[in-house]
Amino acid sequence: MRALTWHGKRDVRVDTVDDPEIRNPRDAIIKITSTAICGSDLHLYDGYIPTMKAGDILGHEFMGEVVEVGSKSTLRKGQRVVVPFTIACGSCYHCGKHQYSACDNGLPADNQDIAQELYGQPMSGLFGYSHMTGGYAGGQAEYVRVPFSDVGPIVIPDGIEDDKVLFLSDILPTGWQAAEFAQIEPGDTIAVWGCGPVGLFAVQSAFLMGAERVIAIDHFPHRLELAKKFGAETINFKESAVYEALMQMTGGIGPDACIDSVGLEAHGFFVDNVLDQIKKSTFLGTDRIHANRQAILACRKGGRISMPAVYGGFVDKWPLGAFMEKGLTLKTGQTHVQHYLPGLLNAIVEGKIDTTFLISHRLPLEQAPEGYKMFHDKQNEVTKVVLKPGLAIAAE
C-alpha cells in the first residue's frame, strides 16, 4: 500500500510499504477514506518529538471502511468508522473510569520503558506518534491496523459524509474536553490561547457549555476571523498587549478560565519565548511555554487553567508562585476520546456542532508531503488539510 512516512526533520514521503494484517483477535483493518494532518503532526515534522524512526507511518486522525476483522472484533466488514487516536483496551482500571488515554494496556510492553522513565508511568498507545507512544503505524495511508477495534472505533450512520465526522478522531473531542476541563459556569468569561483547530473547537464548546464571553488569542487574522464567527471576541498578540487587553476586557478581574491550546511550539517574539527557543534548538531541551505563562498571569484568582496543548518534556520559568498564590486549578491530559464519541456524534447528527468550516484543503494521499509543507508554512490560510486516498485512485 501507499503511506506517508517520516524520514527526518521536514522530510516526509509517500512510500510503498507492506499492507497491514490482523495480528490480534480484537484487531480490524480499515481502508482509509479520509485522514487529516494534525497540528501535533507538525511537532513530528519539525523534529521536536523523540523516538521517531525513519519509515514510521504518520497520522492519527482518520476514518474509513472496515475491510477485515479479527475473531473478537465487534465490527462488520463494510461499516464506516471513525477511529480515536488513543489506543485503549477498554478493560483495565483506567478504561473502567473512562480515563482512556491513561489505558494500562494500549502500549506494547517494550515501548512502556521510555514513558516510564520520562513520566513515571506509561500512558495509552497513540497512532502514528513516535515509539514512545507505541510505534503504531498511523492512518495517513491506504490501510491501517486498528487494535481493540471492539472498543475504539465508532460506527457512522449512512448518509453523513466524512468531512462532517472525521474530526471526532481527535480535535473535536480534544476541544470539547478542553472546555469541560475549564469547568465553565454560566456567565463566565473564557480566554483561549491559540486558534488552531483545537482552540476553535474549544471556543465553540465553551459557548455550548454556557460561557457568556469567549476571548480568542492568536496572531493569524484568518484564524481570529473564524473564532469571531462563533461569537468570540479576539486579541491579535502582534497588535495588542495580551495581559493588559484581557485585564481591561474583564474589568480588571481576569478571565474565569484560561485554555492553552498552543503547546510546545508557541510562536511570538517575547523574551522568554526566544530563550526557550534557543534552548530547544541547542538541545538544552525545554518546551516553549509563553502562552502558558501568560494564561497563568491573566487568569482570575481562584480560576481554572485547562491545557489541551501538547507538551513533551521540561519547562523553564513556569510561574509556579503565581499559580500557587492565586489558587489556580490546572486540568490537562491527552483526550479520553472514547468517552466523548457517542455524545459528540449525536451533536453532529442533530446539527448542533459543525466542523466542516475548518477544512481549507483536500488533497490526494500522494500529495501529503505538500500538505505538510503548506500547513507548516502558511498557517493563516491553511487551517486544516484532509488527505483522501480515494482521490488519487480516481485521478489515475
Place this chain on the structure above:
Amino acid sequence: MSEIRDTQTDDAPASTAKTQQGRDVATDGLIDAQGEDVVGRSVTIGKPAAELFAYFRNFANLPTFMENVVRIDVLDNQRSHWVVKAPGDKLVEWDARITEERDGELIAWTSEEGADVANSGRIEFTEAGARGTVVTATIAYDPPGGAIGKLIAKMFQREPAIQARRDLRRFKQLMETGEVATASRNKREFEERG
C-alpha cells in the same frame, strides 16, 4: 507482600533498598537463594488471584507472555526445563524446581545444578480488593559473565530486570484484554522486532 528489612525505618519493599545489605533481605526470603542480583517488580491486574495463579502455574503457558522464553517443558509436578534467549542469538537452559507453593498465593523456585544461569525467585499473588490482584516477582540471578555480561544483556534488552517488568506487563495485558499488545503491522514485521 515483600519482606521488610530488620533495620529499616520505612515500609518500602526490601528489593528497593539503596544498600546491598538491605536488598539481601529480599533474597533471604528465598529458599535456596541462588544468584547475586535481585529484581523486584509489581503489577496490579484486574482479575482474581485464583485465576491468575492457575494460568501461571501451568508453566507451559508462560511463553505466551514471557518474550525471551522459547520453551518450557514440564518434567513433573515440581520440575520444569527452561529454554531462554540470551544476547547474541544464544540460548541458555536450566532445570527449575519448585521450592514452595501456596495455592492461589505464591510459587517459589530455584534452578538446579548445571544451570547456564543460576537463578531463583518467587511470584506472589496478593488480593487487592476492587483493583484485582497485586502480582510481585522477585528474582535473584547470576548474570553470565558477571557485571560485563549484565551490561551486554542490558544492551540487548535481555536483562532480567528489564524482562521482569515487561513480562509482568504482558501477563497483565493477556489476562485483562485477552491479547498481548503489539504495534507490528504484519507477521514479517513482528518477527523482525523479535
